[in-house]
Amino acid sequence: MEEVRFRLARLSDFDEVMNLSRGIYKGRDYLPLEFHRWMKTEDFTVMVAAVGEKLVGLTAGFIADDGKTCIRRAARVLPEYRGRGVNKKLSQVLNEYVQLNFPSVIRVRFVTRYNDFSKNTLAKLTTIHHFEVLSYDIGEEAPYAKEKSQEISTIRIARCTKEYISDIIFSNLVGQQLVSNSVLIYDRLPFELCSSNFKKLLQEFENLEFYSEKCCANSFPKSFSFGCVTPRVDYIHLTTYIYTSDISFYQAHLLHRFKHACEAIEDRLIFVSPAQSELLTSHGRMLMEDKLKLKKSDNLQEIKLYIFELDLPQQDS
Numbered sequence: 424m425e426e427v428r429f430r431l432a433r434l435s436d437f438d439e440v441m442n443l444s445r446g447i448y449k450g451r452d453y454l455p456l457e458f459h460r461w462m463k464t465e466d467f468t469v470m471v472a473a474v475g476e477k478l479v480g481l482t483a484g485f486i487a488d489d490g491k492t493c494i495r496r497a498a499r500v501l502p503e504y505r506g507r508g509v510n511k512k513l514s515q516v517l518n519e520y521v522q523l524n525f526p527s528v529i530r531v532r533f534v535t536r537y538n539d540f541s542k543n544t545l546a547k548l549t550t551i552h553h554f555e556v557l558s559y560d561i562g563e564e565a566p567y568a569k570e571k572s573q574e575i576s577t578i579r580i581a582r583c584t585k586e587y588i589s590d591i592i593f594s595n596l597v598g599q600q601l602v603s604n605s606v607l608i609y610d611r612l613p614f615e616l617c618s619s620n621f622k623k624l625l626q627e628f629e630n631l632e633f634y635s636e637k638c639c640a641n642s643f644p645k646s647f648s649f650g651c652v653t654p655r656v657d658y659i660h661l662t663t664y665i666y667t668s669d670i671s672f673y674q675a676h677l678l679h680r681f682k683h684a685c686e687a688i689e690d691r692l693i694f695v696s697p698a699q700s701e702l703l704t705s706h707g708r709m710l711m712e713d714k715l716k717l718k719k720s721d722n723l724q725e726i727k728l729y730i731f732e733l734d735l736p737q738q739d740s
């Protein structure tokens with residue numbers, strides 16, 4: 424096998440990065456859109472594997488959780504180089520680079536649907552949490568579901584400001600009661616609840632909208648949700664993450680976001696909502712499938728997402 428070398432990515436690698444992206448996510452990979460921004464962001468590291476001038480792999484990570492965590496994302500290896508340990512080595516090299524250059528980092532976290540690690544790898548990983556993902560393709564059945572959704576009465580949900588979410592959820596014990604293990608995910612990025620992460624979340628997803636149940640000025644919310652619309656090539660994707668342990672609040676958010684989506688979007692819509700527990704997922708299914716008669720999306724299969732954590736060995740000072 425030709426020698427594979429590992430190094431930091433360069434801006435001039437862009438054409439090769441496009442090549443690594445070919446065919447990923449049915450041709451809709453986000454990596455080419457993000458590459459330049461990542462390269463210019465101080466706490467982002469993009470590591471590549473190269474054979475001569477050709478890139479054969481890439482992985483990236485950024486620092487979050489007040490400097491404690493490297494969040495890893497975007498593993499890519501050319502199909503003809505897969506299964507030879509390239510990704511494994513890339514991850515190791517990235518970890519070593521992060522440890523050297525960001526000494527406050529004590530762990531790596533990542534979110535994946537993959538759950539087939541070797542025993543050896545699994546022994547080093549901790550599963551922090553897993554999410555079940557509901558996803559519905561809203562097409563011809565929309566008029567029926569829309570009409571039905573108007574007949575179901577639920578708790579009132581209202582949009583809230585970013586400042587409210589930052590102050591109440593990210594900087595307060597209230598958030599910790601609503602979010603399992605205090606790790607909130609959006610789009611496969613696991614963020615701990617701390618105010619510096621709220622800024623990072625908005626940096627990554629500037630169009631996010633936040634919602635909570637209507638509650639009096641002097642009481643704390645028992646639920647919140649957030650998400651945004653992402654245009655794709657031939658449909659629109661609306662994701663909503665709902666955080667609560669209460670079934671009625673959960674269903675109220677789900678229904679509110681569904682109604683909002685139907686009003687705002689006329690094109691083909693895929694509605695995606697990961698939930699924190701199997702109990703909530705089953706109630707979500709009852710609402711969306713039994714009552715509204717929505718069909719599961721076959722574009723995005725119903726999946727489970729896992730948040731994994733790997734401790735980095737601490738170096739002697």
Ligand SMILES: CC(C)(COP(=O)(O)OP(=O)(O)OC[C@H]1O[C@@H](n2cnc3c(N)ncnc32)[C@H](O)[C@@H]1OP(=O)(O)O)[C@@H](O)C(=O)NCCC(=O)NCCS
Binds near residue numbers: 512
């Ligand atoms: C996933 C992918 C990067 C793996 O690359 P690879 O070089 O073939 O992987 P390796 O030969 O190093 O061996 C697999 C190792 O990678 C890890 N791995 C494999 N697939 C993974 C996935 N989807 N997510 C996270 N880790 C994964 C495992 O740790 C595994 O090691 P283990 O068997 O000891 O547990 C490659 O198959 C690929 O580019 N797939 C398409 C893009 C993709 O699905 N990326 C992941 C989601 S962002």
